[in-house]
Each structure stands twice: as structure tokens, then as C-alpha cells.
Amino acid sequence: MAQADFKFLIWIGLLSCFVVCGSAQQGGSNCIKANAKSCADCIQAGPNCGWCKNATFLQEGESTSAQCDDLEVLKTKGCPPDEIENPRGSQAMPKNKEVTNRVKGAAENLKPEDITQIQPQQVQLKLRIGEPQTFSLKFKRAEDYPIDLYYLMDLSYSMKDDLENVKSLGTSLMSKMKNITSDFRIGFGSFVEKTVMPYISTTPAKLKNPCTVDLNCTSPFSYRNVLNFTSDGNLFNQLVGDQQISGNLDSPEGGFDAIMQVAVCGSKLGWRNVTRLLVFSTDAGFHFAGDGKLGGIVLPNDGRCHLDNNMYTMSHYYDYPSIAHLVQKLSDNNIQIIFAVTQEFQPVYKELKNLIPKSAVGTLSSNSSNVIQLIIDAYNSLSSEVILENNKLPKEVTIEYKSFCKNGVNGTGDEGRKCSNISIGDEVSFEIKVTANQCPEKGQGETIKIKPLGFTEEVEINLEFICECECHKDGIPDSPICFFGNGTFECGACRCKPGRIGKLCECSMDEVNSEDMSGTCRPANSSEICSNNGECICGQCVCRKRENANEIYSGRFCECDNFNCDRSDGLICGGHGECKCRECECAENYTGSACDCYMDTTPCVAGNGQICNGRGICKCGVCNCTDPKFTGPTCELCPTCPGVCAEHKDCVQCKAFNRGGKKDTCEEECSHFSLIPVDHREKLPQPGQYKAQSHCKEKDIDDCWFYFTYSVDSNNNAIVHVVKTPECPTGPDIIPIVAGVVAGIVLIGLALLLIWKLLMIIHDRREFAKFEKEKMNAKWDTQENPIYKSPINNFKNPNYGRKAGL
Numbered sequence: 096m097a098q099a100d101f102k103f104l105i106w107i108g109l110l111s112c113f114v115v116c117g118s119a120q121q122g123g124s125n126c127i128k129a130n131a132k133s134c135a136d137c138i139q140a141g142p143n144c145g146w147c148k149n150a151t152f153l154q155e156g157e158s159t160s161a162q163c164d165d166l167e168v169l170k171t172k173g174c175p176p177d178e179i180e181n182p183r184g185s186q187a188m189p190k191n192k193e194v195t196n197r198v199k200g201a202a203e204n205l206k207p208e209d210i211t212q213i214q215p216q217q218v219q220l221k222l223r224i225g226e227p228q229t230f231s232l233k234f235k236r237a238e239d240y241p242i243d244l245y246y247l248m249d250l251s252y253s254m255k256d257d258l259e260n261v262k263s264l265g266t267s268l269m270s271k272m273k274n275i276t277s278d279f280r281i282g283f284g285s286f287v288e289k290t291v292m293p294y295i296s297t298t299p300a301k302l303k304n305p306c307t308v309d310l311n312c313t314s315p316f317s318y319r320n321v322l323n324f325t326s327d328g329n330l331f332n333q334l335v336g337d338q339q340i341s342g343n344l345d346s347p348e349g350g351f352d353a354i355m356q357v358a359v360c361g362s363k364l365g366w367r368n369v370t371r372l373l374v375f376s377t378d379a380g381f382h383f384a385g386d387g388k389l390g391g392i393v394l395p396n397d398g399r400c401h402l403d404n405n406m407y408t409m410s411h412y413y414d415y416p417s418i419a420h421l422v423q424k425l426s427d428n429n430i431q432i433i434f435a436v437t438q439e440f441q442p443v444y445k446e447l448k449n450l451i452p453k454s455a456v457g458t459l460s461s462n463s464s465n466v467i468q469l470i471i472d473a474y475n476s477l478s479s480e481v482i483l484e485n486n487k488l489p490k491e492v493t494i495e496y497k498s499f500c501k502n503g504v505n506g507t508g509d510e511g512r513k514c515s516n517i518s519i520g521d522e523v524s525f526e527i528k529v530t531a532n533q534c535p536e537k538g539q540g541e542t543i544k545i546k547p548l549g550f551t552e553e554v555e556i557n558l559e560f561i562c563e564c565e566c567h568k569d570g571i572p573d574s575p576i577c578f579f580g581n582g583t584f585e586c587g588a589c590r591c592k593p594g595r596i597g598k599l600c601e602c603s604m605d606e607v608n609s610e611d612m613s614g615t616c617r618p619a620n621s622s623e624i625c626s627n628n629g630e631c632i633c634g635q636c637v638c639r640k641r642e643n644a645n646e647i648y649s650g651r652f653c654e655c656d657n658f659n660c661d662r663s664d665g666l667i668c669g670g671h672g673e674c675k676c677r678e679c680e681c682a683e684n685y686t687g688s689a690c691d692c693y694m695d696t697t698p699c700v701a702g703n704g705q706i707c708n709g710r711g712i713c714k715c716g717v718c719n720c721t722d723p724k725f726t727g728p729t730c731e732l733c734p735t736c737p738g739v740c741a742e743h744k745d746c747v748q749c750k751a752f753n754r755g756g757k758k759d760t761c762e763e764e765c766s767h768f769s770l771i772p773v774d775h776r777e778k779l780p781q782p783g784q785y786k787a788q789s790h791c792k793e794k795d796i797d798d799c800w801f802y803f804t805y806s807v808d809s810n811n812n813a814i815v816h817v818v819k820t821p822e823c824p825t826g827p828d829i830i831p832i833v834a835g836v837v838a839g840i841v842l843i844g845l846a847l848l849l850i851w852k853l854l855m856i857i858h859d860r861r862e863f864a865k866f867e868k869e870k871m872n873a874k875w876d877t878q879e880n881p882i883y884k885s886p887i888n889n890f891k892n893p894n895y896g897r898k899a900g901l
Contacts, residue, residue, distance in 0.1 A: 127644045130160045134180050134564035134586035137163035139534055142226035145181040147174035148566050148587035154649045158637040159588045159598050161647075168644055180564040180586060184226050190217035190555075194235040194522070207241050207278075207369045213552045222492075222531035223561040229529075232554060234481055234514075234547060235522040241278035241369035243324050244268075244470070247353055249377035250285040250313075252306060252342040257376070258335075260464050265331025268467050275474070280324040281331055282364055286353035287315050288343040289382075289410045291390040295343045305342035313339040317410030318353035320402060324365040347380040352396075354432070355416045356407050358424040360400035368551040370478070371428070374470055376435040376459060380443055387414030398424055422451050426484065431549040433473040435459040435466060452484070453477055453548040482513040482548045483525060489541045491533045492558065497526040534562040602633035618652045629653035650676065663691035691715065701729035703807075739805050740791035743768070743815065747803050748795060751817045755795065768805070768813035779804050779816050799823035 129140030306312035457469035496511035546553035570585030577589035616631035638648035655676035663669030672690035681690035693716030701708035746765035748755030803817035
């Protein structure tokens with residue numbers, strides 16, 4: 096049992112070792128494959144790689160790259176923990192202002208720039224290659240947040256009736272928006288089409304009045320800013336009321352030119368850094384990039400502001416912007432667009448909405464009477480969703496998002512960028528993970544900006560890359576250690592100048608393949624260079640690395656290794672030693688070429704305390720039984736031996752009862768134990784009173800049972816306790832037996848008679864019942880005989896009753 100427990104503990108230990116070593120091997124393999132020539136190369140190989148800067152760490156034959164390995168492997172190889180370079184990434188938040196808890200109607204009157212909806216505002220990350228840095232971003236919709244709304248309207252002839260309703264939009268919209276914010280401003284602009292053929296008629300009369308003779312319309316134009324942002328609703332109504340309808344020839348309108356100018360001319364229109372809404376109202380489709388070729392316009396839209404006296408002056412010079420160009424400019428300027436279009440063009444603008452983040456589409460009635468409710472509904476829809484976006488990432492960096500939204504809804508991947516169904520005052524959070532995959536070529540820092548679409552606030556992330564070790568600062572340039580100044584001695588190794596190689600930069604690249612140098616890499620009387628386990632570089636063997644980072648070639652000629660030693664149970668050195676230069680150095684209490692011989696005799700101790708039960712020799716922790724009858728781990732099993740009870744049966748009989756097969760030789764053969772008689776079986780020793788105790792029940796030649804126990808006391812003396820009186824069977828009593836037989840026969844006869852009588856009674860009753868049933872069912876026939884004829888005949892006189900004389 097002790098041996099089994101011991102083996103179990105050994106296997107558990109080996110299993111744990113395999114798990115740890117396997118993990119170290121996986122990480123260490125990546126570090127070794129990097130073939131790092133310096134500490135900087137090492138820490139860029141992976142987050143688990145460390146560099147041992149101890150100058151005496153390398154063994155003979157190992158290259159400089161062996162200083163780079165998995166952290167645990169370096170410690171196992173003997174590198175002191177304080178000599179391991181393992182810089183880690185970090186993070187700081189220089190600007191971390193709490194989000195604003197603002198209530199509409201409160202006395203506190205904050206400027207827009209003093210309201211905070213996103214936290215933190217600035218993050219500084221130090222990134223090590225492959226090691227992600229994660230931080231939390233919090234967003235909270237502030238109540239009573241200011242809004243700027245710009246109403247951009249199509250003034251082509253088909254929108255004539257819509258203009259009448261928009262003329263009173265200012266005061267009505269102001270009144271409704273007061274329920275959302277106390278700081279609301281509105282602006283107005285209009286558009287028609289590019290002022291060139293074939294979009295408009297360029298005849299002088301049509302340029303002056305593009306409508307019919309009986310209608311007074313204004314000259315066509317591309318885009319006009321009618322009113323900068325104002326909080327005066329009456330002024331809005333007045334200026335919009337002065338507007339006149341214009342006209343054009345084709346159905347699609349030049350609305351994209353107008354959207355671009357509204358987006359990029361923020362300073363001229365008066366956009367503030369608040370919620371920016373652009374309402375685009377039309378009952379027609381749109382021209383986009385490429386359509387300008389119809390009018391001979393081939394220059395792509397430059398995305399700049401070209402307003403002169405509130406008019407877009409370059410519509411004849413630049414083509415319409417593309418959808419992607421618009422998306423970029425709207426996003427850069429934090430503008431959320433609402434398309435208010437008629438039912439006919441709903442499908443077109445819904446497809447456009449799918450291409451423009453943070454946009455909405457509303458159905459405009461034929462005369463724009465529902466425009467106010469449309470704007471409010473669209474605003475609520477846009478503001479209930481938060482979508483994070485970042486600027487273009489450096490090629491060295493990746494970023495991942497995870498969202499934690501309302502009601503326990505979480506998202507990852509693309510869904511991790513957004514949260515929906517957010518009400519005013521709700522707070523949501525995002526987990527942002529930034530990972531560097533390589534160091535920048537020039538080592539400079541980078542900046543990433545993350546912001547919610549449609550909001551002006553953003554998080555600035557300043558990135559600093561860890562591409563050098565701390566010990567790099569203490570390097571000695573042109574160190575004499577590095578072969579007369581051919582390298583910088585830093586972090587316990589030489590960092591060679593370009594064109595120099597070797598552990599000490601002692602060779603130039605031109606000398607590497609010199610035949611003269613290879614002679615020093617061969618052992619005496621051998622033609623193998625570096626024992627075929629390495630390369631000869633600069634006259635020294637640099638041993639080859641193996642796939643398993645724990646398997647190492649070493650020695651001056653790479654003639655040694657730590658994995659070609661004898662094995663036991665599939666393990667190098669049986670798992671009980673260390674392989675050094677192909678020979679096992681065994682742990683304590685182990686010996687043998689494979690450390691498979693366990694010198695401790697504890698597993699060989701038998702139950703009686705003797706080594707191998709006194710019937711064998713303990714060798715390598717295993718019993719070799721010398722008595723061929725005995726076997727087992729401790730030579731205690733004897734399949735062919737009689738049991739203790741059978742072995743001592745005759746001696747107990749002769750000593751206790753003076754009978755049995757050894758009656759005549761009892762004194763000579765049965766003196767090896769002491770006999771102690773007891774009165775009855777309950778007096779026999781119970782388990783625990785003696786060791787090696789056996790309870791026996793045997794039968795003698797008279798078929799009597801006698802009981803005894805065989806045990807050994809503390810002095811290893813055999814003691815037999817026996818019950819004084821055997822249990823013998825008594826002879827049979829004839830009279831009761833005969834009487835019983837006679838009584839049995841009589842009783843059986845009476846029983847048979849009773850059964851016969853019972854059967855007869857049952858039979859008679861059945862017959863009588865049958866007779867009674869037949870008698871009840873008997874019936875007498877009372878009808879006449881069908882062949883009976885009466886002897887009486889009746890005749891009637893035919894003349895009876897007639898009158899005389901007839």
C-alpha cells in the first residue's frame with residue numbers, strides 16, 4: 096500500500112511538470128524562433144519573452160539569442176529574477192473628468208464646452224508588442240444638451256406648396272424643441288441645381304425666371320445660405336417667408352453640393368460644438384459624383400467651403416461629391432442628417448441611410464405639414480443610439496470594442512461599438528482593447544481618437560511603444576568588450592555594428608565562410624563540424640536550437656545535449672534526475688543509468704515489519720522473492736501454501752484435546768506456540784488485540800467443530816486461544832421420528848378423505864342445481880293438434896229466411 100501511494104505521488108508530480116513544461120515550451124519556442132540578437136529584438140518577439148542580462152548566463156556553445164526565452168525557462172536555466180528584462184505596458188489618464196449630471200430647468204447654466212458626456216477624455220498607453228492594454232470608456236447622455244438644427248430645403252418648383260408650410264416652421268419648431276432642450280438654434284438654406292446645361296435652361300429668359308410666364312420664380316442657383324444659426328424663431332419665419340421657388344429641367348436635384356457646403360462651412364454658418372442636426376427636405380432624387388460630366392464638369396469635388404455672399408460659387412467648376420466623401424465630411428464635422436422625403440422616394444433614401452452612419456429617414460407629407468413631428472421623431476431615434484468610431488489606425492495597432500449596454504445587453508466585434516435604446520440620463524460603458532503588433536519604423540508615438548458619431552466630444556489616446564529594454568540606457572557604445580569597439584555592450588551582450596557578427600562582434604560578414612575558421616570547430620580526429628549539431632561562426636560553434644526549447648545542445652563542439660540520456664517509463668532519467676551531456680545525474684535515493692533504481696526500502700516493508708516478509712531481497716525499491724512459493728510486492732502472497740487455520744489445526748487438536756493426527760508427536764512438532772484455553776467463543780480475542788490475528792473454525796474426525804485464534808504478540812510470539820469444549824452434533828431420537836412418521840401418514844390419510852368428501856359434496860350440489868334449473872325451464876304445450884278435426888259439421892239451409900211465394 097505504501098508503495099502504491101508513493102508511485103501515485105510520483106505520477107502526480109510528473110504530470111504537473113509536463114503541464115508546466117509544456118506551457119513553457121510553447122511560449123519559449125516563439126521566443127527562440129525569433130533568434131533575437133539583442134534585448135530589443137527579444138521583447139518584441141512576444142509578451143512572454145524575457146532577456147537575461149547576466150553576462151555569465153550563456154553556456155559554452157550557446158549563441159547570444161539563447162539569452163531570450165520564456166520567463167519561466169530563463170529562471171529554470173538559472174537566470175536570477177532581478178537579471179531578467181521584462182518591461183510591461185501601462186496606462187494613465189491625464190484627463191478624466193466625470194460625466195456631467197445635469198437636470199433640465201436647474202439653476203446651473205453650463206456652457207456647451209463645460210458639459211462632459213464621455214469619460215475619460217485623454218488616455219496615455221505604453222504598449223509592448225503583443226500585450227494588449229484595456230481601459231473603460233463611459234458615455235452618458237446629458238439632459239438639456241444644446242442643439243443646432245439646419246433646415247436645408249429643395250426650392251425647385253415641385254416644392255411650392257411645401258414652402259408655404261415651412262414659412263411658419265421657426266416659431267413652431269422652437270416651441271416643440273423647448274421640451275427637449277432650453278438651448279436651441281435654427282438655420283435655413285436652400286438648393287436647386289447646378290447652373291449649367293442640361294440641368295437648367297440657360298436661355299436669358301429662363302435664367303431670369305425658370306417658371307412659366309404667369310409665375311414669378313427666382314433665378315436658379317446651386318446652394319444659398321439664407322439664415323445663419325439663430326434662436327429667434329420669428330426671424331426664421333420672416334426670412335423664409337421672403338423665399339421664392341425656382342426651377343430646373345431634370346428630376347434629380349443638386350442636394351449633395353448643398354450638403355457638402357453645409358458640412359464644411361461651419362464657421363460661416365455658425366455651427367457650435369453641440370448636437371448638430373441637418374434636415375434635408377426634398378421630393379426628388381439626387382445627383383452624385385460622375386453626373387457632372389453631363390454638364391462638362393470633370394473635376395472631383397474638393398470638399399472645401401466655397402461660399403461667397405452666402406452663395407455656392409463653384410458649382411459649375413466642381414463635380415457633385417460622392418456618397419463616401421459626404422460620409423467622411425459629415426462624420427468629421429459631427430453632423431447627423433435627417434432625410435425628410437416624400438413617400439415616392441423613401442426606398443432610395445433608405446438605401447442612402449444605410450451608407451451614412453447616424454442618419455435617419457422620415458416620410459414627408461405632400462405639403463410638408465408634418466415636418467415638425469418628423470424632425471422630433473428622427474432626433475429621438477438618432478440620439479437613442481451611440482456608435483463609437485476611431486480615426487485611421489496606425490498599421491502597427493489593432494483595436495477591439497466590447498459594449499455594456501442597458502438591461503445587461505453586451506456586444507463584441509462590430510456590435511461592440513454601439514448601444515441602442517438609450518434615454519436621456521442613461522449611462523453605458525465600453526471596454527476598449529488596444530494591441531501593438533510591431534514597433535514603428537522610426538519609434539515615434541501615435542495618436543488615436545475615438546468619438547461617438549454625431550457628438551463633438553472625443554477620447555484622445557496617445558500611444559508610446561516599448562521597443563527597447565531599460566538596460567539599453569546603460570549600454571556602452573564602442574565597447575572594448577565587443578572586439579575592439581565593434582559593437583555596443585548592453586544588457587549583458589554585444590550589439591554588433593552593421594556588417595559584424597559573433598557573440599563579441601569578432602567577425603565580419605566576409606569571414607563567416609572561411610575554411611580556416613572551421614578547423615577550430617572540429618573535435619580531434621573528427622571530420623564533423625560542431626558534431627553536426629551547430630554552425631561554425633567566427634571559429635566558434637553556435638549550437639543549433641531545437642523545436643522544443645527545453646532541449647539544448649551545448650559544449651565547445653556542441654557534443655553535449657540534455658535529451659539523449661537513458662529513459663525509464665518513457666521519461667528522461669526516469670523523471671528522477673537531470674540529463675547533463677548525455678549522462679544522468681540522479682536525484683537523492685536514486686541510482687542507475689536511467690535513475691530508475693530507487694534506493695529507499697520503504698516500499699519493500701511487509702505487513703509484519705520485515706523487509707520483503709523475510710522471504711526476498713529489496714532491490715531498487717522492489718522485492719525480488721527468494722522463496723519461490725511466495726510472491727507479491729512484499730513477498731507476502733503464497734497461492735500454494737495452506738492457510739493459517741489448516742496449518743495449525745492438528746497441533747491445536749493435540750495440545751487442547753489430546754487427539755488428532757499429531758497426537759503422538761505433539762511435544763516435538765507443536766511447541767512453536769502457546770495455548771490459552773477459553774470457556775466459550777465470545778472469550779476469544781477480538782480484532783485489534785493482537786497483530787496478524789486469524790479466527791479459525793475446524794472440524795475433527797468426530798465431526799465436532801472447535802474454534803481457535805492464531806495471533807502474534809508484540810514480541811513476535813505465536814499465541815493460540817482455543818474454546819475448551821468442541822461443538823459436537825448429537826445422535827438422532829428414534830421414538831419422535833417414528834411417532835412423527837405415523838402421525839404424518841394418519842394426517843395425510845385424513846386430509847385425503849376430507850378432500851374426497853369435499854369434492855363429492857361439490858359434485859352433488861352442482862347436479863342438484865342443474866336438475867332444479869331444468870325443472871324451472873320445463874313448459875307444457877297448450878295449443879291444439881294441427882291434424883285434429885272436429886266430428887261436428889254445421890250446414891246452413893239456403894232457403895232459410897226467404898219469404899214464401901218467391
